Amino acid sequence: MKVPDRRPSAADNGQVTPTPDTTTTTARRAVVVDDEQALARLVAGYLERDGFEVSVTHDGSQAVGVLREVDPDVVVSRVPAAGLGAEFDDLAESFNAMAARLQEAERLRARLLADVAHEVRTPVATIAGYLEAVEDGLQPMDEPTMAVLRDQSARLTRLARDLAAVTRAEAGDLVLTxxxxxxxxxxxxxxxxxxxxxxxxxxxxxxxxxxxxxxxxxxxxxxxxxxxxxxxxxxxxxxxxxxxxxxxxxxxxxxxxxxxxxxxxxxxxxxxxxxxxxxxxxxxxxxxxxxxxxxxxxxxxxxxxxxxxxxxxxxxxxxxxxxxxxxxxxxx
Ligand SMILES: Nc1ncnc2c1ncn2[C@@H]1O[C@H](COP(=O)(O)OP(=O)(O)O)[C@@H](O)[C@H]1O
Ligand SMILES: [Mg+2]
Structure with a gap:
């Protein structure tokens, strides 16, 4: 589907029905979107206005999937309050909160990868360098050489163990007894x-x-x-x-x-x-x-x-x- 060529307008409201406050007490501010395409168009409209190219799949339920696939810069974008009523403002707010979380997650992921790469590089380079020197006959395979190789491989093992531990703990899927x-x-x-x-x-x-x-x-x-x-x-x-x-x-x-x-x-x-x-x-x-x-x-x-x-x-x-x-x- 093409990017809509207009800003979302109050007319979209026709497909998005605010839940009456009396329906439920637990989610009084929820909006029911009976046409998911309308929601997708709405979000796409905002993003497009900020200069992003957005494609919306025909299955409206994949709108979030679309957002996940766009350039990471897209999460820098925020939706302004639409002036379409409290429910829409809440929707905009949730969208912005989600965008902020994605942005932070993306930042952490990028940094973690860079850090891991950096940590792996030194011991691997040392091991490779020593092995090459041994192969070329420049370095005897003696106890000091073995000690270096053992040291560096132990460092990699420790890194793998620590990374696994911190990932498990931070993901919150630790079972505590x-x-x-x-x-x-x-x-x-x-x-x-x-x-x-x-x-x-x-x-x-x-x-x-x-x-x-x-x-x-x-x-x-x-x-x-x-x-x-x-x-x-x-x-x-x-x-x-x-x-x-x-x-x-x-x-x-x-x-x-x-x-x-x-x-x-x-x-x-x-x-x-x-x-x-x-x-x-x-x-x-x-x-x-x-x-x-x-x-x-x-x-x-x-x-x-x-x-x-x-x-x-x-x-x-x-x-x-x-x-x-x-x-x-x-x-x-
Ligand atoms: N008791 C301490 N005294 C001084 N510096 C410390 C102390 N504990 C931790 N640090 C500092 O905090 C850093 C992070 O600690 P940690 O996460 O355990 O990493 P690591 O021990 O692998 O270096 C250490 O590298 C060190 O610079
Ligand atoms: Mg420590």
């Missing part, structure tokens, strides 16, 4: 995992738990993963002689779990971005330490899946860092 747990039990499990490694690194691990905290309802494994990530980061950024402190404190129907360190600290400009996928505050150093920059994104997605929040604070470089996971405490 919630059980009531005392906060000190959670912290004890984490310190049990890390104490030995911390001691070997010359870092002291302390635990402080406020008395009389309520039980939190968490998936033991997933919340353990959050705390593990935080302690791994703390340990990585804390030199020998430093301290990592795990604390549990109470608030109104909330329990906060804190992982604080006396290490490198974080400059204020990095704080707002730490939970973004692939974000590293100190690119060169964090990369050589093997981080993929996804750990905190996983922490955030897992915490939010529990109905909680996660925040980071630091007084700046050299002043240590503190991460706080806040979890709801069910009443009773």
């Amino acid at each position: 919630l059980e009531p747990l005392a906060p000190d039990e959670l912290l004890a499990a984490t310190t049990g995992t890390w104490r030995e490694r911390a001691t070997a690194a010359g870092v002291d691990v302390r635990v402080q738990v406020d008395p009389e905290l309520g039980h939190v309802r968490v998936d033991r494994q997933r919340m353990g993963q959050v705390l593990d990530n935080l302690v791994a980061n703390a340990l990585r950024h804390t030199p020998a002689g430093g301290t990592i402190t795990l604390r549990a404190t109470g608030g109104y129907q909330r329990v906060a779990l804190h992982v604080s360190d006396t290490g490198a600290g974080i400059a204020p400009e990095h704080l707002p971005h730490l939970f973004e996928r692939f974000y590293r505050a100190d690119t060169a150093r964090d990369r050589t330490h093997g981080g993929s920059g996804i750990g905190l994104a996983i922490c955030k997605a897992l915490t939010e899946a529990h109905g909680g929040t996660i925040t980071a604070t630091s007084d700046g470089p050299g002043a240590g860092a503190s991460f706080t996971v806040t979890l709801p405490v069910p009443p009773g």
Whole structure:
């Protein structure tokens, strides 16, 4: 079907019947479109006016499909209030909200792809370079070479695992096995995992738990993963002689779990971005330490899946860092 050669007019109203308020109480502002072509024409009209070429399929129900296939720039377009009544204004508003979501999703998708490509490139290039050097007889296939190859393939494996984890968590299709747990039990499990490694690194691990905290309802494994990530980061950024402190404190129907360190600290400009996928505050150093920059994104997605929040604070470089996971405490 061709693009309509006129702006939508009130005449289109003839095919679009506003639902009378009395019909239903749950969707009082819904519009019933008994001619889907009319809706498609209406939307196409707006887009065409903004300079987009729009084709509308004969099956009006595919109007959304049409929108999905057009140039991504199309989602930059917004529909103005049509002045055709409240129902049309609501329709325009929903359309604009949908366009905004598509635009954001498109932006994230493009950035994720670029980030993944960037992350894959370095280890693959290193592996390929070493193999070529070995083949050409420029490099012996000795233990140091093997170590590099193992390292780089481990980095790719970690990237694949982290990407899968963050995608699952962010898509919201995690199945959480919630059980009531005392906060000190959670912290004890984490310190049990890390104490030995911390001691070997010359870092002291302390635990402080406020008395009389309520039980939190968490998936033991997933919340353990959050705390593990935080302690791994703390340990990585804390030199020998430093301290990592795990604390549990109470608030109104909330329990906060804190992982604080006396290490490198974080400059204020990095704080707002730490939970973004692939974000590293100190690119060169964090990369050589093997981080993929996804750990905190996983922490955030897992915490939010529990109905909680996660925040980071630091007084700046050299002043240590503190991460706080806040979890709801069910009443009773
Ligand atoms: N305890 C910490 N002290 C200082 N910087 C930290 C700390 N935890 C995280 N960061 C910074 O946040 C970035 C993102 O952390 P994360 O998502 O876990 O990625 P990764 O650990 O793979 O680098 C890190 O690269 C680091 O720059
Ligand atoms: Mg990390």
